[in-house]
Amino acid sequence: MAVRTLSHVDVYAGYPEKKVTLYMLMLGFFALLLGTFFGPLQALNYGGIDAYPLLKPLVQSYYQGLTLHGVLNAIIFTQLFAQALLVYLPARELRMRPNMTLAWISWWMAFIGLGIAAIPLLGNAATVLYTFYPPLKGHWAFYVGAAIFVLSSYVSIYLVLDLWRRWKRANPGKITPLVTYLSLTHWLMWFLASLGLVVEVAVFLIPWSLGLIEGVDPLLSRTLFWYTGHPIVYFWLLPAYVVAYTILPKVAGGKLISDPLARLAFLLFLLFSVPVGFHHQFADPGISSGWKFFHTVLTLMVAVPSLMTAFTLAASLENAGRARGGKGLLGWIRALPWGNPVFLGPTLGLISFIPGGAGGFVNASFPLNQVIHNTTWIVGHFHLQVATMVTMSAMGAAFFLIPHLTRKPLVGIGYARASQWLWFIGMNLMGFALHWMGYLGVPRRAHISEVASQYQGAAPFMALNAISGVILFVAAGFFFYVIFATALQNRRLPEAQTPEIPFTEVVSGPEGNRVAQLTDRVGFWFAVAVILIVVAYGLPLIQMFTSLNPVPGMRLW
């Protein structure tokens, strides 16, 4: 392999969007590095071991560490990965350049917002967890920084809309290419979904934390938070689905079975992602059972595009395994490229998504939710969905994206492989332990090591949880070694050997397909999504806004 050292100027000449994408991606993985550091500490806490006294005076309490873990991993990392991947991939697919000034503005907004929010987070002045439920009141800099960070995603929305509009103008009457279509629906969904959070923070929490208003309504705040708080998980998930649909089949050695079905799945996410938030509020007073039931039905409908995805991807992988010479009922599984870390990440993530999704049905089932509401069951659920499926897809993507963007070859492929297997094993053990503990009634978000003797009945699962935390610590160490050693090395491949983005081919394309043509009427479907939201949220929100019951803030940590 010919390797030589080149200056930075050469690498990005002709592709300035590569540099901003790399900065987005690495800022996201840096946040994940910090946030993940606290993960094993949470796991040990639930095993009855309190490691937090060792971190004083840097970190004051378990709850401060938990806030950092949640905010950095679930809000910062996920958004930055979406901003990196789903602006860059459509630009590459369309062979067009996004507006570079705005692209850098979005990076700087994310960076500055993160910096502002980091000060109170690190100073224990905003230990309000990542849900920041009022009337617990954080320092204003936390809300202001978070707002600037989230608003940077609006620039990404505009960048992709602008790419799409320019392409449509140059190609009248043609169907939007697949990756661009999936990215576009993802960003439009996020625009609708983010409005709740934006209103909560900009209209209520920032003025309140600055002392301009006396109190805020906790129920309305919860409702606005969860208006965004459930679809935000699809905002995290869909970039992983883009990897699974448009990259994974090629990496596996095959083709995507159906292009129109991929479009249909994403369209259903655009329609059904947002009007489901009450399923996080089944236990709340002040929302009638009728509305909660309505959101239950809509939530179950969101399972449909994931069921479709499970089928399409499994069929595509079987197709790949057989194309590689796999025979018999299950022989195709052995034939898949299990040695390739780019394949391992998203595939092992998808496997974990099956038990995770099954648990999701329990959470969404209104009366059944009472059994597991606010227990570690919920934590187990989202560690299988977000910390496994979403994060492993991002890890798999990093293994090809960083070499593609920088022309630096991947360092330590053995460590990359081991990191994926260990992450998969660790997260599934943890998911199992947390689900079982939750079923036994162990509360989530609690400094359990203070009172571990109170939960003897769950002791074996709590020990298992602590062990899985240690496994994940090793997995994270391997992963971060690989990506930072890759990104920070001096070797670069010559330009002719730039690794390409492995975009997949499709078995059945969109040309002449009725479904594909219908899904391409993006403006119409966006309007349908708005109507569904108004139906599902209009009346309850009007009622809450017209009977505000403000409550003063408190700092109890």
Place this chain on the structure above:
Amino acid sequence: MQDNHKVVEAYERGWLIFGLAMILVFIVIISYTVLNRGETISRGAGQIDVATVRTTSPFANPRVEQVGGEYVAYVQAFAFGYLPAEIKVKKGVKVTFYITSPDVQHGFYVEGTNINPQIIPGEVTKLEYVFKKAGTYRIVCNEYCGISHAQMFGKIVVEE
């Protein structure tokens, strides 16, 4: 490849029909449970001025009352405990709980039951339950409420 594709399409249709049927069955079961077993589901019993919770509201005197043949309990969930500190009822008798908070959000998870509402300041939560077994039930706060959240417990004593 073309033939294979037709087979895949047929399987896919079958899978989607299976998925939709499964969801339909779930919706039927959920509807039945909500309508017939919904008494522990948290319901709103109106708003309350948090400033009055500890002074003039019905919660200022946290208690269990006997009304007719049933119990009515007025409970405060506060940082970091519950009032009354011990809720005493008899088994087999319906208890109607009214719960609110004078400060921040809390949980009121009664171990071994389906009682698990969110307690939100400014809102009164109402739910009903019949304890079928005598014994001591622990109440656990399962919503983060501050530094001593993990130590926030309460107690319900159900007598024969």
